[in-house]
Amino acid sequence: MARLKDDTAQWIVLMGFIVSFSLFFLAIVLNQSTVVGQTTAEAVSEFPKEDIRGVRNVVIQSMFMDTTDQTRVQNEIRNLSLSRQDAVVSFSHTHDPIGPQSYYFIHYNNGVSAYNETWTFP
Amino acid sequence: MVNSGGQLFTIEGIAASLIMLATVFIVVNTTSVYTPGDTHINDMQLEVIGSDALKMMNTPENGSVGKSPLALIVENDNQTAFYTIFKNTLNNRTGTQSDTIQFRADVSYINATGVLNSTSLNRSRSLYGGEHAVHISQWIIVDKTTGSGILPDTVNGKHAALVEVLLWRD
Numbered sequence: 001m002a003r004l005k006d007d008t009a010q011w012i013v014l015m016g017f018i019v020s021f022s023l024f025f026l027a028i029v030l031n032q033s034t035v036v037g038q039t040t041a042e043a044v045s046e047f048p049k050e051d052i053r054g055v056r057n058v059v060i061q062s063m064f065m066d067t068t069d070q071t072r073v074q075n076e077i078r079n080l081s082l083s084r085q086d087a088v089v090s091f092s093h094t095h096d097p098i099g100p101q102s103y104y105f106i107h108y109n110n111g112v113s114a115y116n117e118t119w120t121f122p
Numbered sequence: 123m124v125n126s127g128g129q130l131f132t133i134e135g136i137a138a139s140l141i142m143l144a145t146v147f148i149v150v151n152t153t154s155v156y157t158p159g160d161t162h163i164n165d166m167q168l169e170v171i172g173s174d175a176l177k178m179m180n181t182p183e184n185g186s187v188g189k190s191p192l193a194l195i196v197e198n199d200n201q202t203a204f205y206t207i208f209k210n211t212l213n214n215r216t217g218t219q220s221d222t223i224q225f226r227a228d229v230s231y232i233n234a235t236g237v238l239n240s241t242s243l244n245r246s247r248s249l250y251g252g253e254h255a256v257h258i259s260q261w262i263i264v265d266k267t268t269g270s271g272i273l274p275d276t277v278n279g280k281h282a283a284l285v286e287v288l289l290w291r292d
Binding site: 020023024027028031034037038041042044045050051054055057058061062065068069072073074075076077079080083084085 | 145148149152160161162163165166169173177230231232236238258259260261262263277279280281282283284286
């Protein structure tokens, strides 16, 4: 401060600065805590965890049906995913020519999150 | 000017006022008021409770390979059973006071012409538009037999269907 000669006054000014800066940082910390909760909750809600698990389950169930049911159910799965969950779902399977295994390819994509899996049976 | 002391005081005063103004602006700006609804934390929790309850109903009893209670409820069009099981799973708490989660459940399916259709499963309350609801769903495979009234306008045999539930708190 201009022409401040007294030592005690300098201490008062210094403490004033320290207190105001600590208040300022506390305000920033408080502000960040709410934002952290919000971004976490939004990220959790946005990721289609349950949709992916559900599609995966129902696709695997559909692999063990007889052909008439299977064709119809699989078309319904693709159609329902697209119209009700805004997700493109595609799947196919091949048999191992030498081994006993079958490979099932499951793909899920809703424009933000994509999921690909090769499921082996047995 | 004989004495430059006044100028020093003026400059200091302006600097100090600018600092205070900037601090007030930043502090007011950073502590913008978030209401709990803005943070979507409640939505996330409601979604977790709901999908856990629905997933529990979509698990075959005793881990068998049979149909899940949810698929059986839809196959038999047993709306009362759905209401009882789902409402109790959602709202029962320790103690006598139960929770106040409300729901509205529908079954979405694809009809014989390939068009999306939907029938009501049950609801605990009507939706008026002011509710802040979250959406959860579970896939089921139902077997439609001759004479069964479920999933209108579809052929007999197995069908994929989506049980969709809207959840909100009163």
